[in-house]
Amino acid sequence: MIYEPSFTAVVIFLIVCGVTLGISYYMGRQAKSSAGFFTAHGQIPWLVNGVAFAGDYLSAASFLGICGMIAFYGYDGFLYSIGYLAGWIVALFVVAEPMKRLGKFTFADALDAKFDSKGIKLAAGVSTLVVSVFYLIPQMVGAGVLVKPLLGLEHWVGVVMVGAVVIFIVVTAGMVSTTWVQFLKGALLVVFSTILTAMLLARGFEVKQGGVDGYEFRTLGPLPNGDLTTAIRSLPGGAALELVPHDREWEDRGLHHFSNTTTGEQTVWSTRTTPEGEIYLDEAQAVIESGNQKTVIAGGVGDDAPEGLRPVGTLSKLPNGETEKKPLGLLSFFSTLQESEVILWKSQKIQQSDGATATVYTQNPTPGSRVLRPGEHPRFQGIRSDRLVDKLNFLSLMLALFCGTASLPHILIRYYTVKDEAAARKSTIVGIATIGFFYILTLYMGLGAMTSGALDPTDSNMAAPLLARSMSELMFAIISAIAFTTVLGTVSGLILASAGAVSNDLVANLTGEELTDNERVRIAKIASVAVGVVAVALGILFKELNVSYLVGWAFSIAASANLPALIMLLFWRGTTAQGIIAGVLVGMLSSLGWILLSADTFAKVYGLPAEDALTPFSQPGIVTIPLGFATLIVVSILTADRNTNEAA
């Protein structure tokens, strides 16, 4: 059994949530005006703002998603870390200071600074809402994923809890409390990730046959030639094994289910053939689901048979035949792993003729050199293909990550919380240092989880908290609580960005009347509740979707809709209001449309065959970002004369 809700975990979780809410309530008394609500009066110290950037940016996808992807596939998850950090370079060198100088409350303010156009505000306001809602879904899903193992609550309870707490934080004190929550979370995340990495290096590597529950997965063989049952029975310990009949597909995939006629123990096995042609059976695990009935086959009998799957993720070989290597240094961690062999677990689903679904989890001994190279995850396998179109998907994603960060509305509004351009610049530098340091740690934590013996083979999102559990129950409670505040911090920022857009960009322009300070804040608070409720609903609806996959969507839309407008406004004097409006709308709609028609969405959201998709690859950025630029330039040129005449 991988999860048992623990008393320590609940207590620490409640303390962290209590402190967070306490800060909100305390700070809330200081922020009554709109300048206070939206931008914390521009009085946040740059150092605090820099760490808050990290707290805002390092979302559930960064922490849970990346660590999980590294733990299951190796280096590929780290490609996200690299792309997410690279985007900050655009933010620092290109966007930070002009953003602070031109805007007041929202990113639309900056775009509109030169033109005073309702159209720009409306287009930018809508794009802020779309990007923020797409970004909110994975955060809410992440919250549900966390509470289940931590507190033993259902997915929807977690989503509703986050929704309620965040609405409270935002409504009580807007940007002031949001900033301090993000600061606290950013600092805790980096400090405890560092501690976890240090513990990991001190513990070192050890060759093991099984996970932290002490169960050792067995290997049978080499098998003599001939009929399987006869061959098995000729092995030591194999006399009592009887093959349980299943669909032919089991056998075709080299999978076997045995029952021990003496003890009653149920086991599943996968076939492995060595380069020398010898055949072995490696112990596997399976879950067979039929209606409401769920049968777990994971070895052991009576009290030793687990209720759920057994924890996995071990090293099967170390260099020079060693069985243990500790402590490890920052570099020897990788050079040792490079020469080792890791057991990765892969799952395969079998739809049986009796209506049941069997999911079989098998051991895959993998050389360390393979988990430390790119191109093992299905999403990145295209780089090893000879077709250019497969490589384009990778290039497109890396481009969207690079361009997306500096276009995310919830990041951009943080530039209005400091007093001047120098503070905006300094806080970005602190942000880059904090975020960069954390992303370096993700590779250690992810690979550490891969070899911790604590992984849940069904849930990659839990890799980092489970790595902590393999250290101690206390670390597990702390890391899980921090992961939960990670969701709180990011969701607060997103809801505030959406509320700001609704109040300052949409309602203020649609009603055509100048809103008073109090009205703006009131509308923003109502919008916060509304966006929060929508986010909760979507978080429950999309609970099956992978967390990091959805964040990729938000980056692509942000980069396609917002970046062309930001960059051209700063670098090209020919930019017109109509050009900006067209660029934002075309970038947003084309990237959104591309995503909805892509193979990934067909397969994962609609449940349709991926081959029926209408786009040649799934990631839109490499097409829709240039399209956004091109639209802006063409429309600006076409409308330039009109603007000159009007001005004259």
Next chain:
Amino acid sequence: MQHSFSRAGLALFAVYLVLYAGFVLLNAFWPERTEATPVAGLNVAILYGFGLMVAAIVLALIYGFVSRGGSDSTRTEDGEADR
């Protein structure tokens, strides 16, 4: 409207852009090259990946050092520079 950019900022941005583009293209078109282990048993994928992260932090710190004191002689006021 006033635009002011730091020339140093744009130069540092260009440096990082070249490094990042190199990394992405290397992975996309020559992924097998990232498996070589030239230094201390570390492969190119890890060396380059960590290199990019350290470069981001170092470039950011250089920028902070160069632009200390806010707007100064390293900046160009758009429109004025052309006069």
